[in-house]
Amino acid sequence: MKNLKIREDFLPYCLPDISDKEIDSMLGTLKSGWLAKGPKTLEFQHKFAESVGAKYAIGLNSCTAALFLALKCYNIGPGDEVIVPAMTFSASANTILHCGATPVFADIDPETGCIDTESIKSKITSRTKAIVPVHYSGLPCDLDTIYEIADEHGLIVSEDAAHAVRTFYKGRAIGNKVRNTASFSFYATKNLATGEGGMLVTDDEAVYNRAIMLASHGMDANAWKRYGKGGSWQYDIIEPGYKYNMFDLQAALGLIQLSRMDEMQAKRFELVSIYDSAFKQLPQIKLQYEPDYAGHSKHLYIIRINSDMLTIDRNAFIEELNRYNIGTSVHFIPLHMMTAYKKYRDVRLPNTMEWYESIISLPLYSKLSTEDAEYVAEVVTKIVEEHKK
């Protein structure tokens, strides 16, 4: 093995990809005088809905807001149970608690990391009202099976699509022919980034109208237009709502990001092929299995350390990568291990725990150079070679 020089600067785990086009677009909006929700937000909603093939999209200040509103729109509340994986970000389950409902953690499939459909079935009770499947890392869940379970038991499916801009299930974008709702995130680290931001997608007109109302104090329709010519000063508050609007500066950024998705995704796939070809040769590293139905958005690149074949565990592997100046992350620390969810600590989720103990997310973003990805691939290979059993 050739001698690998440790790079001098730290390679961040994630960086946004902002070009002059985004900067120009935001400057234009600043100069336009529309800062809050206005024409740019409407345009972004329209173009986003079109890009996934959904009837409606509502721009919000986060995916968390979208997940919360999705449950609210279907009147999920106290006494209701909602099935969600523990292998996800806290927002997927926190929003269930915010509604007053009870999260019920399901286990994951041991090869994909997405919620396991058999585990969903085993968790259904007479109180179950919804499922929150997470298209984990950008790999779609087994949606047909989940929709079937939902049909059989009359459940709502609120898809956590935070990782799923450009995820496809059987060739269709997540959000296309969506059963109830899909919630996308534009947080700074996501494939399409506006810093903070999210989009609630649905084909259900009632959900669309109610979500718009709830996202803006509970005001009646089109109250946001009240500052324009012909707008009325009158408005009503239908129910005590929230303040979750996307605003035009965000949308100005999002519109350009959306228009650059082909280019940015092509770069991700180029980097993924560098990683794939290096790691497919290493039996000590397992990669996420991609079923035939899956079109992966490559939001995260996850390697799984087979510690039976190595003298070091996942934590030591991360430290080694850090010594080589490579930033990494772990997606995710299971939610039932968190203080806020300590009463769930004894729930048996064996696949979730095994997955958690083996995973590392490597740097993957469109600003990452092919040289940097080659360096990461070489370092991972070297660490494996040096710690083989």
Ligand SMILES: *Cc1c(COP(=O)(O)O)cnc(C)c1O
């Ligand atoms: C990022 C993320 C969210 C929350 O997105 P925000 O836009 O930050 O609210 C929800 N679920 C998952 C799985 C995420 O990774």
